[in-house]
Amino acid sequence: MTALLLILIPLIGGLGAFFIKEEKQVKSWSLIVSLAALAVMVYVLLSGSPENKIYSADWLPQLGSSFSLVMDGMSAVLCLLTVVAYPIIFITTWSSKYTSSNSFYGLMLLTMAGLLGVFLAADGLLFYFFWELALIPVYFLCSKWGGERRIAVTFKFFIYTFIGSLLMLVGLIWLYYQTTDASFSMQSLYAVKLSTAQQAWLFWLFFIAFAIKMPVFPFHTWQPDTYEQAPTAVTMVLSALMVKMGLFAVVRWLIPMFPAGSYEFSNIVIGLSVAGMIYASILAMQQDDLKRLIAYSSIAHIGLMSASLFTLNESALQGAMIQFFSHGINVLGMWVVVELIERQFGTRKISELGGIAQKAQGLSILLVIVALANVALPLTNAFVGEFLMFNGLFKFNIWFAAIGGLSIILSAVYTLRMIQKVFYGNTNELTAKAVDISWFEKAGLIVIVAFIFVLGVFPKPVFAMVNDTVTMILGIFK
């Protein structure tokens, strides 16, 4: 029942938000709703009782589908990330103004409900349902409150992901007819015995859907444009949380359902991911727009995670799942900084900024820490994950590890260059009047920085959380 609450709170809260006309009130309401979800999540984790982590009810018995939720280690990590990220997003964008803010916050909360549904669903059809539903509010958010080219860009994003998920649906329906007990439940889908040839084509039907969402090269073309055009609060949701849907689905659905297919095509997938890492890093170096820079850097990071998942060894899997959380936190920090800069100076162009550190020290210190975490410096949270992932990749194939390793160097190049150009150097007439950020924006960033350091030196709790998922995946290949 408690697991159900996690979805219900943002769902009802989101629907309620549409009816609150006053802007201040709707902001407080959304913050309260997201904090309530956080409280429930903390309760679930602390209570440790397994009953809180599952829920099941009849939904469509004649279709073999039930409303069942299961929170295993990996979903716990991602649910936690979601409920932690949302309050931070609401706090740091508190001063941003949106026309008809009630719809904006309502849709944000509905997205949250969809995301939590995806991370919890333990039934194939239900999973598909939430997978699509999470997309609809995002479509409205980006198209209504985004930048100049928002309508066309968001539309491309929508149709892209929609095609992917429909292909997945066909695979799912086909798979349903192979189950012995005509059921969409996770166990029944896992238990289907398939020949290698069947696994091969089913693997691609599902993988393309997930690859578009992540996105893995060459399915990434929607991503930089969408990140750039979306309002920054939505970009935070997209890049910190929504891309994790694809990675999550690979571990929860793809690998257990088609182990032979995953093993057979691991070289291709890792090859694509590594190619994407290098490609995106090189492009990131040439961007002048902060949002595009972070968008490309995000593709590189996601590439490493998707490569690691397919190495199918313990170290890389553990690293990837820790990185799910760390990347979410770090990229959130990066977007917060972008949002604060854009709100103050009205531009995101690196070439038009400079010398902000002289005026806004709080912002600069926090940004530098977040940026260093983004390049995975030791002592930061990302280091733990990346180290493990490269370790695993190295065991899988030394060449992939070597080529992928280049992206670490490249990421240092573009991140440090960005810090230098934006925060140091001389001020221009735009940045001369810079003021530091307000206390609650600092508070939001400090929470992020705290996560960065704590998980950087003490990652054990997350290890403990994802342990069962890692064991499950490795168990399949024993």
Next chain:
Amino acid sequence: MNLILISALWGVVMMFSGLFIKSRTAAKTVAIAGAVALLIGNMFDLTGKMIISSDFKGMLQYDRFGLIFLTVLVVALLIYFLLSGDDVMAVGKHPYEYFALIFFIVCGAGLVALFNNLLILFIGIEIISIPLYILTASDKRNLKGNEAALKYFLMGSFSTGIMLLGIAFLYGGSGSFRVESIAASANDSFIIFTAIGIVLIMISLAFKVSAAPFHFWTPDVYDGAPTVFTSFMATIVKVAVFIGFLNLFANGFAGVTAKWQLTVSIIIALTLFIGNITAVYQQSVKRMLAYSSIAQAGFMMFSVFAINDMAKQGLLLYAAAYSLATIAIFAVLSKMKDYTFDGFNGFAKKQPVLAFVLAVCFFSLAGIPATAGFFAKYYVLTAAVKAGSYLWLVIFAVIMAAVSVYYYFRVIQAMYFKDGEGQDIVVAPAFKAIMVVVAVLIIALGLLPSLLTNFLTLY
């Protein structure tokens, strides 16, 4: 039987009311009363209490599927009257006659849903078609409407001829008009007559449901006819013919599935491709809906293709989802002056409630989860997967569904994201309330399709 009787009688009642009641506006009230009477009659049909309970020596069969299907149809009719009744009266000088013709069409639909003999099927299809020719030309001063009606009449008569020929061939093959006898003759050792008969009937029914390559009349007729009748033709009439199509193939030709499935699959692929791709290029929402109705017919054809339990439930859901959404969209459209996509710019600011309902309807047509359209598509596609060995067709269909998102979402984009004044349309509060009911129905079926499909297995 109640439904067939009441609809025929009420058609006559409507015509005479036109003579005796002077008030023009009363026509709508009489029609709504008729629809309610039909609904009640249908309920009694379902419980087996009929005015005349004969099956006319096996000419009709009162199976549950057909009766439930008629319930959906009558509910759609009621909503159609409630939303668009005023627009029907505004078409021309003879409001009572228009409603009378609609009731005759419903009578035909009743025959088509319950036939057990090819003669009844033929009569039903004809009763549906002839009033439609008249309705298309009902706006006498509109040249486009006249042209469309003539075109429709000529091509429709041609397809009727083909159907009659097909029935004759089937008779030649089996020596009977009864569906069971035809089913008995349509087995592995069937003779060439039966084969020709099946193909000819397939062609003529494909024409009636506007499946490619027999769809050429559709855009012109839908565009030329008064918008309010386009709505009726594209929804209630189309799904009524589909039930006949499905029943005939499921009960008559199930024994030789392998022989015709490939042909039907090609028809489906062509219909989906032509309907969706052409709809993308339309500038008028009305014409776009005409092509989209071709595309949706492609999805409904999946039920004819698969002819299993899933297919029947699927067609039922599809009929409900598609009719509700399309009727609601046309109801708003017929109140507007500018039919282009740009005409919808800024609509959400002007009419937030109607815009929301329209958005739900377009989501449903596009098959987005949590709307009835999703489960409609889900059921028919699942039925096709279950029928086996045609997975390429299903994959092609879902790609075409993604294409359909393109043109459906253009309206949503115009309403919500583009700046504009928004057209002034005058609607009564009752109209809005019924629209909201439609949206609620669509979402309810989108969360729990069993609300409808369970009726098939109840009792």
